[in-house]
Amino acid sequence: EAGVAQSPRYKIIEKRQSVAFWCNPISGHATLYWYQQILGQGPKLLIQFQNNGVVDDSQLPKDRFSAERLKGVDSTLKIQPAKLEDSAVYLCASSLDPLAGSPDTQYFGPGTRLTVL
Amino acid sequence: AQSVTQLDSHVSVSEGTPVLLRCNYSSSYSPSLFWYVQHPNKGLQLLLKYTSAATLVKGINGFEAEFKKSETSFHLTKPSAHMSDAAEYFCVVSLMDSNYQLIWGAGTKLIIKP
Numbered sequence: 001e002a003g004v005a006q007s008p009r010y011k012i013i014e015k016r017q018s019v020a021f022w023c024n025p026i027s028g029h030a031t032l033y034w035y036q037q038i039l040g041q042g043p044k045l046l047i048q049f050q051n052n053g054v055v056d057d058s059q060l061p062k063d064r065f066s067a068e069r070l071k072g073v074d075s076t077l078k079i080q081p082a083k084l085e086d087s088a089v090y091l092c093a094s095s096l097d098p099l100a101g102s103p104d105t106q107y108f109g110p111g112t113r114l115t116v117l
Numbered sequence: 118a119q120s121v122t123q124l125d126s127h128v129s130v131s132e133g134t135p136v137l138l139r140c141n142y143s144s145s146y147s148p149s150l151f152w153y154v155q156h157p158n159k160g161l162q163l164l165l166k167y168t169s170a171a172t173l174v175k176g177i178n179g180f181e182a183e184f185k186k187s188e189t190s191f192h193l194t195k196p197s198a199h200m201s202d203a204a205e206y207f208c209v210v211s212l213m214d215s216n217y218q219l220i221w222g223a224g225t226k227l228i229i230k231p
Contacts, residue, residue, distance in 0.1 A: 004160075042207055042221030043161070056218065091161065105151075106219065108161040 002026065004109035006092050012115045018080035021112045024073070025094030031055075033106060034067055034077050035091040043091055049075065079114075087116045119144045121210050123222035131230045136180075136195040138225045140208030143189065149211035150191045151219070152182055156204045164206075167191065178202070203229045 005024040013019050025032050030051050035043035046065065048055040052072035060067065064083070069075040079086055093106040124139040142148060152164040165176025172184045178201075182193045191208060208222040 040224075042224055043219075044221075045218060048218065093161075105163055105166060107163075108153075110160040 004092055004094055004107055006090075006109035006112055008112055009110060010113050010115075012117065013082055015084055015116050016081040018078065019082055019114065020079075021077045021090050021092075021114075023075045023077070023092030023109060025075075025092070026107055029094035029096055029107075030072075031095045032069055032075050033093040033095075034075070035093065037089045037091055037111070039088070046077070082114075082116045084116050087114055089113050119148070119210055119212055119220050121208050121220050121222040123206075123208050123225050125225050126223065127226045127228060129228040129230060130198050132200055133197050136193070136198045136202065136227065138193040138206050138208075138227065140191045140193065140222060141189055142191060142208070142210050144210055144212075149217075150182075150184060151209040151211065152176065152180070152191075152193050153207045153209060154204050155207065155224075161207070164193070198227075198229050200229050200231065203227055 004026055007022050011019055032049045034046045036046050037043045046060045047057040047067045049069045052069050065079055067075060067077045077090060089111040091111045092109045095106045120143045122141045128138060130136055147169055150167040153161045154164050155161050164180050165174045165182055167174045167184045175181045180193055180195045182191055184191050205224045205226050207224050210220045211217050212220060
C-alpha cells in the first residue's frame with residue numbers, strides 16, 4: 001500500500017514570496033490533515049478535511065494560509081506572503097474516517113521542510 | 118481541557134539498557150492514546166495505540182506502553198535500547214469530542230550512547 005505522498009521535500013524562499021505544497025493521501029482515506037511542525041515542537045494542526053469539506057481550520061492563519069481539497073483526494077496548502085516565522089516542516093496526514101465511530105490512526109507523509117529567508 | 122505532558126525533553130541511555138519515556142495526560146473522557154516516533158528528517162511513524170482494550174499495548178520494534186487510569190499515565194518502555202532507537206518520541210491524545218483531533222506532547226528526544 002502506498003503511503004502519504006508530499007512534494008516538494010524541501011523549499012527555500014524569500015519572505016513575502018508565495019509557496020505551495022502538495023499532498024496525496026492514502027487511497028480511500030476520507031480525512032486529510034495539514035500540520036505545521038516548528039523545530040523542537042510537536043505538530044500543530046492547521047486544517048482538517050473530511051472528503052472535500054473543511055472540518056476544522058480554527059488554527060489556520062487565514063490572512064496568509066489557504067488550503068483546498070477540491071475533489072476530495074489530493075490537497076494543496078499555500079502560503080502567500082510568507083513570513084520568517086513560517087519556517088517549519090509541513091506535514092500531511094490521512095486517516096480512514098474518524099467520524100465512523102473510532103479514532104483511526106493518522107498516517108503521515110515525509111513532510112516538506114520550508115525555509116523562509 | 119485535554120492536554121499531554123511529556124515529562125522529559127531528553128532521555129539518554131546506553132545501548133542494551135532499558136528505555137522509559139514518561140507521558141501524563143489530562144482528559145475528560147476515556148482517551149485514546151498513541152506514541153509516534155520521528156527519526157531525523159523522516160516522517161512520523163505510529164509506534165502503538167491504546168483504544169480501551171488491553172491496558173498493556175505492544176508496538177513495533179519491541180516497544181510497549183501501559184495505560185494507567187489511576188495515574189493518568191501512558192509511559193513508553195523498551196527492555197533493551199538499540200542505536201536505531203535514537204529519535205524523537207511523541208505522546209498523543211485523541212479527542213473523541215472534537216472529531217478525534219490529536220493533542221501532541223512536546224516530544225522526548227531519545228539519545229543512545231554506545
